[in-house]
Amino acid sequence: MGMSVALDGDARLAAAAKVQEEHGLVRSAQAGDRLSFEELVRRYDREVLRLALNLVHRAEDARDIYQEAFLRVYKNLHRFRFECSFYTWLYRIVTNVALDHLRRRTSRKEDQAPVPEDSEGTTRDFFDRQPEVRAASNPERNLLGQELGEHISTALNRLSPRERMVFEMKHYQGLKLRAIGDMLGTSEETVKNSLFRATRKLRASLAGMR
Amino acid sequence: MHQEEFDGLQSSACGEFETKLTLLAADELDTSESEEVQKHLQGCERCRRAFQQEAELLALMSSDRSEPDANFLASCRAGLFDSLDQQEERGWLRRFAGSFLPSSWISPDPAWSAALLLIIGFSVGLFGPHLLRHTPTSAKTSQNPAGILTATEPADSNIPGSDLNAISPLDLHSADVAGINVFPAGDNAPPQVELRLNTQRPMMVSGTVDDANVKRVLIRVLQDSQRYDPDVRLDAVELLRVRNNDPEVRSALCHAVHTDHNAAVRLKALEALDGAEPQTLVRQTLLDALVDDQNPGVRVEAINELRDLAAKGQINSDDELLKVLHERIKKDPSTYIRLQSAAVIRDLGPRQKF
Numbered sequence: 167m168g169m170s171v172a173l174d175g176d177a178r179l180a181a182a183a184k185v186q187e188e189h190g191l192v193r194s195a196q197a198g199d200r201l202s203f204e205e206l207v208r209r210y211d212r213e214v215l216r217l218a219l220n221l222v223h224r225a226e227d228a229r230d231i232y233q234e235a236f237l238r239v240y241k242n243l244h245r246f247r248f249e250c251s252f253y254t255w256l257y258r259i260v261t262n263v264a265l266d267h268l269r270r271r272t273s274r275k276e277d278q279a280p281v282p283e284d285s286e287g288t289t290r291d292f293f294d295r296q297p298e299v300r301a302a303s304n305p306e307r308n309l310l311g312q313e314l315g316e317h318i319s320t321a322l323n324r325l326s327p328r329e330r331m332v333f334e335m336k337h338y339q340g341l342k343l344r345a346i347g348d349m350l351g352t353s354e355e356t357v358k359n360s361l362f363r364a365t366r367k368l369r370a371s372l373a374g375m376r
Numbered sequence: 377m378h379q380e381e382f383d384g385l386q387s388s389a390c391g392e393f394e395t396k397l398t399l400l401a402a403d404e405l406d407t408s409e410s411e412e413v414q415k416h417l418q419g420c421e422r423c424r425r426a427f428q429q430e431a432e433l434l435a436l437m438s439s440d441r442s443e444p445d446a447n448f449l450a451s452c453r454a455g456l457f458d459s460l461d462q463q464e465e466r467g468w469l470r471r472f473a474g475s476f477l478p479s480s481w482i483s484p485d486p487a488w489s490a491a492l493l494l495i496i497g498f499s500v501g502l503f504g505p506h507l508l509r510h511t512p513t514s515a516k517t518s519q520n521p522a523g524i525l526t527a528t529e530p531a532d533s534n535i536p537g538s539d540l541n542a543i544s545p546l547d548l549h550s551a552d553v554a555g556i557n558v559f560p561a562g563d564n565a566p567p568q569v570e571l572r573l574n575t576q577r578p579m580m581v582s583g584t585v586d587d588a589n590v591k592r593v594l595i596r597v598l599q600d601s602q603r604y605d606p607d608v609r610l611d612a613v614e615l616l617r618v619r620n621n622d623p624e625v626r627s628a629l630c631h632a633v634h635t636d637h638n639a640a641v642r643l644k645a646l647e648a649l650d651g652a653e654p655q656t657l658v659r660q661t662l663l664d665a666l667v668d669d670q671n672p673g674v675r676v677e678a679i680n681e682l683r684d685l686a687a688k689g690q691i692n693s694d695d696e697l698l699k700v701l702h703e704r705i706k707k708d709p710s711t712y713i714r715l716q717s718a719a720v721i722r723d724l725g726p727r728q729k730f
Binding site: 343 | 395398399402404429430433434437438439440441442443444448449451452453455456457459460463464
């Protein structure tokens with residue numbers, strides 16, 4: 167018991183030290199230190215890129231979201247007042263940029279069924295990008311995989327941008343609904359409703375696949 | 377078909393538990409709520425099946441996940457940092473302009489600012505063409521009406537008023553190189569080069585790579601890899617290769633090896649360094665490429681050049697070099713590089729015993 171309390175205390179101290187260190191980086195970046203800003207980018211950019219890639223399923227679009235989001239962070243860094251964590255503030259910007267992007271795409275008909283591209287810009291099916299073991303040189307399995315990918319893509323296209331964002335952030339970024347609400351500038355209840363709607367729509371679209 | 381399944385699923389869980397099952401799957405229930413739902417699940421087959429379906433749905437969606445690979449992440453980062461560089465430069469220009477025209481002059485009264493802008497526009501329209509007509513005579517640059525600017529002075533010339541200043545840094549910064557034409561010359565003479573620049577008006581720079589303007593534009597191409605096509609960058613490397621002992625050229629080639637995102641350009645830049653005086657920067661560039669480059673072809677070229685230098689006795693054996701080579705022997709995934717690293721150590725001589 168005593169040991170566990172001591173460990174908890176150590177963990178809290180370590181977390182506090184980490185926050186302090188990050189705030190120090192943010193302050194340096196606010197003062198114009200470019201290297202500090204780059205360090206902040208390196209800490210979070212993989213998660214940001216993963217979020218973007220899984221929302222839009224197209225490498226070039228994900229790159230656009232990544233770039234626009236971090237440029238906005240850079241321009242608005244002086245407005246960060248340490249009232250929330252830097253991570254939350256960063257994600258507010260990232261989710262806004264990604265939602266704008268999804269909304270624009272929803273309004274463009276030709277983008278309704280995105281075909282994923284790899285980092286070289288080559289168009290490839292999602293299942294082409296999976297590890298070899300999945301296809302395993304089995305044409306039947308490969309075909310099933312392609313069908314599944316198409317069904318999931320269609321199902322995701324039926325979600326509104328916000329529903330898609332909430333589903334992604336909850337289940338794949340592992341965020342709590344309250345934190346998602348903070349990032350999207352809305353209440354926990356609204357986020358909860360978006361999650362219910364997203365789950366129902368996906369369930370309906372993919373019922374035959376399971 | 378979907379509608380039927382949807383309706384079926386809607387009613388598959390007990391009404392009051394439908395949303396709670398979603399929250400349980402999302403790990404969003406507190407302890408007491410979670411216990412309540414778990415207890416209900418034990419006694420309710422419908423809800424158990426519905427919860428099972430919820431878990432299957434999440435598993436199914438998980439199969440459609442993508443993870444950004446390291447190359448893609450690195451290229452996004454490079455693009456971002458380049459954009460930041462450009463923003464900082466633009467910000468510097470704005471501050472510079474702002475020091476001459478403080479915003480307080482304009483911002484309080486939009487009507488005055490509009491009038492001022494009209495006057496400026498009118499003046500530029502009236503006097504601009506006149507000034508432009510006089511530019512060629514005031515600058516000692518041979519420039520024809522089509523915007524062809526011929527570099528005539530050698531790069532190392534110190535003659536005042538030579539073409540060294542014919543392209544301003546601002547021109548160079550804003551210019552896009554639309555294309556490079558190379559006309560081979562016989563008898564080991566350097567080839568004639570034509571560089572088509574897209575500035576505010578199209579401009580042509582022609583001459584050999586020994587000419588200052590040509591050299592400056594080619595170096596600029598290598599320094600700003602995000603801006604120019606790989607073909608243009610490859611041409612620039614090829615042309616600069618003959619001057620690889622010029623410190624500016626050498627530095628640009630090393631810069632390309634370190635930063636260009638195209639492996640073909642990095643490889644060609646490394647090849648262009650072959651035969652350059654093996655001073656510290658070149659040596660460090662070879663070592664960096666050997667250790668850090670993701671492309672095996674580039675790493676192979678780096679170890680080949682190091683081997684060549686070691687065989688000719690043009691590189692000193694020191695602790696850093698030996699450490700890198702020993703690391704390669706242990707860690708490099710390429711057998712060729714591991715063998716060549718060992719060969720370089722052998723060529724360096726008996727200083728180190730292992």
